[in-house]
Amino acid sequence: MCTSTSDVEAAYILFELSKHYKKQSPKENPIDHEVTLQASEGHQIQPKKRKADKNQYLNQTNQPMKKSALEEDDSEETLIKLLEWxxxxxxxxxxxxxxxxxGFSEPIRKQLRESDIKNDQSRLMLGKTLVRTRMLPLLKDSEISCISRGTEGLDVSVYGQDGEVQGMKFKMWNVDTPVLTSGWKEFVAKYDLMKHCDFLIISMFRHVESGKICFAIDSNTRFTSIKKPVSKRxxxxxxxxPN
Structure with missing residues (x-):
């Protein structure tokens, strides 16, 4: 089969055009590939970042407030009220x-705390130093032995401000902490005592007839504006x- 001159020229032209096309074919763009890779990696990392931000937020919001701000009343207004009281x-x-x-012992003044009115505690805690200096001098040696830690305690009569009597135990609890117990819960219920806002005046005396140790508690003072334990100051x- 013979090939004409025009066919040869046409074939040559097609060959040259194919070489020119290969030279002009675009190569893979590394920048575009990097951008695609970064976008893919960003898609994977983003949820982890959101989770980390969430955890950081929770850690911040769950941080406890300072004790003084949350639990104590250190205001001048409260101090003035209580000094007048x-x-x-x-x-x-x-x-x-x-x-x-x-007569009466020098009184002990006290703000009722949450532990003083909790059912599972059922005791009124008294200050160790104040009891030692103001109340123990009224006791006989045999009575002091009865309230020592580990004993059942001394049977006492506790008078409310209306003259009603509640039997209780006066004893040392835990590490030589003086308490009134075994009847204190009933006293709280009778006078509807509340934590923080109720303030007591407590005195010890010896009964004129029986000679037994008694307590008198004036619980008439309630400051509704006081909603926290007062500060150490x-x-x-x-x-x-001293009073």
């Missing part, structure tokens, strides 16, 4: 007729310093 003499009403010649000024 400290000047008021306790009102034990007709209880005075039951008091022996020795206020506690020292109001409860620890």
């Amino acid at each position: 400290k000047k008021i003499k306790p009102d034990f009403g007709d209880i005075i007729i039951h008091v022996a010649n020795e 206020i506690s020292k000024a109001v409860f620890e310093n």
Whole structure:
């Protein structure tokens, strides 16, 4: 089969055009590939970043507030109120007729705390130092032995401000902590006592007839504006310093 000149020229032209086409064929763009890879990696990393941000937020929001801001009242307003209350003499009403010649002990003033009214505690905690200096001098040696840690405690009569009597135990609890217990829960219920806002004045005396140790509790003071335990500064000024 013979090939004409025109066919040869046409074939040559097609060959040259194919070479030119290969030279002009675009190569893979490394920049575009890098951008694609970064986008793919970003898609994988982003959820982890959101999770980390969420955990950081939770850690911040779950951080406890400072104890002084959350749990204590250190305001000047509260200090002034309680210093004025400290000047008021306790009102034990007709209880005075039951008091022996020795009279009342120097009173202990106290803010009711949450632990003082919890059902599973069922005790009124009294300050160790104040009990030692103001109340123990009224006790006989045999009575002091009865309240020592590990004993059942001393049977006492506790008078409310209305003259009603509640039997209780006076004893040392835990590490020589003086408490009134075994009847204290009933006293709380009777006078509807509340934590933080209720303030007590507590005195010890010996009954004029029986000679037994008794307590008188004036629980008439309630400051509805006080909703937290008072600070150490206020506690020292109001409860620890002499009246």
